[in-house]
Amino acid sequence: MVPTDAEVLAFRPNDLPPKLEIDSALQWKHDQAILAIGELRAVLPTLPNAGLVTEPFSRREAVLSSRIEGTRTGLEQLYVFEKQNRSPLADETGDDRDAREVHNYVTALRHGVALLPKLPIGHRLFCEMHERLFDGLGRPGVEPGAFRRQQNFIGRSTHIADATFVPPPPAELAALTSNLERYVNGPRTFPVLVDIAIAHYQFEAIHPFADGNGRIGRILITLMLAETGLLPDPLLYLSAHFEHNRREYYDRLLGISRGGDWLAWVDFFVEGVGIVARDAARRARSLLALREQTRQELQESGQSSRLFTLVDALFATPVTTVNQAMETMGLSSYRGAQKNVERLIQAGFLTEITGQRRNKVYVAKPITDLLDAPSA
Ligand SMILES: Nc1ncnc2c1ncn2[C@@H]1O[C@H](COP(=O)(O)OP(=O)(O)OP(=O)(O)O)[C@@H](O)[C@H]1O
Secondary structure, three states: EEEOOOOOOOOOOOOOOOOOOOOOHHHHHHHHHHHHHHHHHHHHHHHHHHHHHHHHHHHHHHHHHHHHHHOOOHHHHHHHHHHHOOOOOHHHHOOOHHHHHHOOOOOOHHHHHHHHOOOOOOOOHHHHHHHHHOOOOOOOOOEEEEEEOOOEEEEEOOOOOHOEEOOEEEEEHHHHHHHHHHHHHHHOOHHHHHHHHHHHHHHHHHEEEEEEEEHHHHHHHHHHHHOOOOOOOOOOHHHHHHHHOOOOOOHHHHHHHHOHHHHHHHHHHHHHHHHHHHHHHHHHHHHHHHHHHHHHHHHHHHOOOOHHHHHHHHOOOOOEHHHHHHHHOOOEEEEEEEEHHHHHHHHOEEEOOOOOOOOOOOOOOHHHHHHHHHOO
């Protein structure tokens, strides 16, 4: 514990690595999780292209990770925001910030992945992603891309004295982050998923930003998973597991700071990896099956192969407009594109969602439903 200028004691996490004994039960769970990742990896060569899953999975992650912290934007609204740069929810609230924040998560994640070959996972990379996460949000007290200069705390009350957890004071952040950076980029200390669980906890315990720590820390998990080479693309996201078990997620993190209970957290994390990897493999297979079925139905009803181009584009981004469809299909006539969109509406594949006379937006509901479906 270290003093703060708010007259409460703050928690300073110990430098990594922690003292941790991996027992045979945890090792077994770890091996099962690695097998589940292998199951997901095995689906990839059967896909026409990786974008069929990487694009939609990153959107699903953005929605779920942001939802842990209370945003309301769903998958469909995110897609519409990306298409129109405005949120359908803004009609009720006049406020686009919720959707923009989820969209920013996609951008921050993508930016982090793009920087991976150039930067070590650490201070600069975290700040680069944080800058994207808060871009254009104008959140008071948050400096996008910069570590906090103030003491912060976690808890329901607005008084630090009643906080559940008080992270280290700003003066400690640089040294703690350097230690985390050395750990993350150094040789593995524990089995790989255990090291990633440790890094996520440490990042959350440091809580280097005024806001956005949960989300940057969850992107850190995906970046570390991508670095392991277990999967060729960033495809594995833990937010569904954390969102589903939010209380336990928070309690397990707190359990380390309060009682050094690393095992319970690592066990919860590793089990989660197995669950989300199997779920991702199932979802990828279902997407592929839906694509095959849709193509077959269109073929049987004598549709042109141009329409398949549109269907395939919808699997990467399940929202379109007539103008966009025209471009995707390489058509020169608006009317021609409109006819094709109507064919997909009749086939039950596209649904208009704005209810407007102009600027109509069409969503491929069979795809968004499949992505939105709760984990089995
Ligand atoms: N006891 C705890 N110790 C350390 N980290 C915790 C603890 N409880 C929760 N957390 C982490 O802190 C995150 C919340 O921190 P923060 O508010 O900075 O993140 P966020 O992504 O911005 O969320 P929000 O959108 O609410 O601001 C949680 O998502 C979780 O990852």
